[in-house]
Amino acid sequence: MTETLIAVHDVEVSFSDQHLFHxxxxxxxxxxxxxxxxxxxxxxxxxxRVLLDQLNPTKGYVKKRNGLQVxxxxxxxNIDQDYPLSIRDFVALNLQTGNFPWLSKRxxxxxxxxxxxxxxxxxKNTRMGRASGGQKQKAYLAQALVDDPDxxxxxxxxxxxxxxxxxxxFNLVQHFNQQHDLTVIxxxxxxxLMQKYSNKxxxxxxxxxxxxxxxxxxxxxxxxxx
Amino acid sequence: xxxxxxxxxxxxxxxxxxxxxxIIGVYVVGRNMSYLSHMLSEIGFSGAxxxxxxxxxxxxxxxxFTIISSVxxxxxxxxxxxxxxxxxxxxxxxxxxxxxxxxxxxxNVSYATNILFGSVIGISRGEVWQVLILTVVALLFIxxxxxxxxxxxxxxxxxxxxxxxxNFISVLFLIVLALSVSTAAQIVGSLLIFVLLTLPxxxxxxxSRTVSGMILFSIVAALIGVWLGLYLGYLTNWPVSFFxxxxxxxxxxxxxxxxxxxx
Ligand SMILES: Nc1ncnc2c1ncn2[C@@H]1O[C@H](COP(=O)(O)OP(=O)(O)OP(=O)(O)O)[C@@H](O)[C@H]1O
Ligand SMILES: [Mg+2]
Numbered sequence: 001m002t003e004t005l006i007a008v009h010d011v012e013v014s015f016s017d018q019h020l021f022h023x024x025x026x027x028x029x030x031x032x033x034x035x036x037x038x039x040x041x042x043x044x045x046x047x048x049r050v051l052l053d054q055l056n057p058t059k060g061y062v063k064k065r066n067g068l069q070v071x072x073x074x075x076x077x078n079i080d081q082d083y084p085l086s087i088r089d090f091v092a093l094n095l096q097t098g099n100f101p102w103l104s105k106r107x108x109x110x111x112x113x114x115x116x117x118x119x120x121x122x123x124k125n126t127r128m129g130r131a132s133g134g135q136k137q138k139a140y141l142a143q144a145l146v147d148d149p150d151x152x153x154x155x156x157x158x159x160x161x162x163x164x165x166x167x168x169x170f171n172l173v174q175h176f177n178q179q180h181d182l183t184v185i186x187x188x189x190x191x192x193l194m195q196k197y198s199n200k201x202x203x204x205x206x207x208x209x210x211x212x213x214x215x216x217x218x219x220x221x222x223x224x225x226x
Numbered sequence: 227x228x229x230x231x232x233x234x235x236x237x238x239x240x241x242x243x244x245x246x247x248x249i250i251g252v253y254v255v256g257r258n259m260s261y262l263s264h265m266l267s268e269i270g271f272s273g274a275x276x277x278x279x280x281x282x283x284x285x286x287x288x289x290x291f292t293i294i295s296s297v298x299x300x301x302x303x304x305x306x307x308x309x310x311x312x313x314x315x316x317x318x319x320x321x322x323x324x325x326x327x328x329x330x331x332x333x334n335v336s337y338a339t340n341i342l343f344g345s346v347i348g349i350s351r352g353e354v355w356q357v358l359i360l361t362v363v364a365l366l367f368i369x370x371x372x373x374x375x376x377x378x379x380x381x382x383x384x385x386x387x388x389x390x391x392x393n394f395i396s397v398l399f400l401i402v403l404a405l406s407v408s409t410a411a412q413i414v415g416s417l418l419i420f421v422l423l424t425l426p427x428x429x430x431x432x433x434s435r436t437v438s439g440m441i442l443f444s445i446v447a448a449l450i451g452v453w454l455g456l457y458l459g460y461l462t463n464w465p466v467s468f469f470x471x472x473x474x475x476x477x478x479x480x481x482x483x484x485x486x487x488x489x
Pocket of ligand 2: 045046075155
């Protein structure tokens with residue numbers, strides 16, 4: 001039985017000068033790995049803001065499972081060269097439930113476990129400002145996952161990564177998706193990543209959208225190719 | 227030296243000020259607000275002169291001006307580039323106003339230099355109590371808001387994503403910053419506040435990699451400056467602010483050098 005985490009129903013968003021989405025409807029179920037693709041400016045980030053309740057849709061609605069916890073790695077982050085915190089302290093920022101300034105034993109364990117799974121243990125004391133692009137993306141991912149969310153949203157996390165780091169990062173996401181039942185929504189421009197890792201896709205276009213299972217897409221392409 | 231009550235007062239008040247500036251400074255640096263603490267010190271000067279003009283204690287005038295302007299700045303949700311030029315303009319206005327208030331009040335010029343550059347002899351027991359209360363208020367705020375404040379100060383984007391009320395935290399922090407600026411002005415003077423507020427914390431950024439570590443380093447650096455500065459001021463009769471500024475600069479450049487060597 002599938003459990004639906006997010007149901008988007010007939011959503012449209014209008015800004016003063018433009019109109020995004022046309023009766024956009026789709027579901028995200030538990031353990032799904034959904035890739036959202038589409039040209040620059042088509043509204044991918046805006047869709048995420050709607051899912052996160054940061055923006056109300058002009059039309060339609062979004063239904064979420066009660067108490068759904070979301071971890072989000074945004075498209076842009078301002079971490080400059082001089083940024084002082086270590087990777088460990090940066091990841092720990094997202095531990096917000098405790099009331100004391102210091103971390104509890106449980107929180108420390110949680111933190112060390114996520115650093116370990118993300119392969120960051122060896123460099124946990126490296127300053128974020130000095131970390132490489134790939135290490136930074138892993139740290140963002142670890143920060144989003146440290147409090148154990150049900151759903152992870154990635155907004156073009158591989159945009160600045162080379163081919164090796166790109167797959168390294170997504171193998172990691174896949175690990176959480178398969179081993180920890182993490183549901184994933186990933187915005188990407190990369191068809192190969194979409195085909196390799198996700199089970200569902202959503203393609204946004206200026207005049208509409210297309211959505212479905214990635215394996216059906218493959219079959220359809222096979223037909224076209226033949 | 228401690229047989230003089232004014233030295234006792236200066237040391238007690240100075241200790242509290244160093245602690246609070248050391249802590250708040252870390253967040254000021256994390257939030258890239260050094261320029262703002264500079265402006266608040268100018269507004270503080272203006273408020274102090276206004277207080278004197280009205281016949282109040284200078285601290286009350288300072289608190290009034292800095293708190294009101296903090297809240298206004300917090301609500302000014304304009305782009306940061308425009309914000310900086312707006313802040314420079316407002317600073318100039320307040321400096322001018324401060325000079326005006328002093329000129330039309332019947333107090334003499336030494337009052338002005340006390341406000342601007344600080345005065346050890348000027349601190350009474352009553353003011354020590356004020357400093358203590360303000361310090362406790364600021365510390366309570368930091369303690370209660372520790373985690374969200376840390377998140378917002380060192381990863382604003384992440385904190386917003388998390389749903390933390392960053393605007394609320396920002397305004398509260400600015401009020402606490404205003405309290406600290408007004409308090410610190412009692413000893414180092416309003417023109418040198420940014421010395422205690424930004425130099426120890428900036429040095430801490432080079433040395434430590436955790437927020438708690440930065441806070442610890444920053445407090446120690448501020449304490450060394452204040453304690454040693456008061457002592458040297460007592461020995462030489464030169465201005466305490468001068469010594470504090472020199473000591474904090476030395477600590478800052480040592481930390482910078484340490485970081486350069488390590489890389
Ligand atoms: N608050 C806003 N007010 C007005 N227009 C907006 C607002 N937010 C986004 N837009 C517009 O909506 C369109 C979609 O923006 P969005 O950032 O969602 O695109 P995107 O698909 O994420 O693009 P990219 O691939 O470049 O990240 C853009 O043309 C943008 O200018
Ligand atoms: Mg985008």
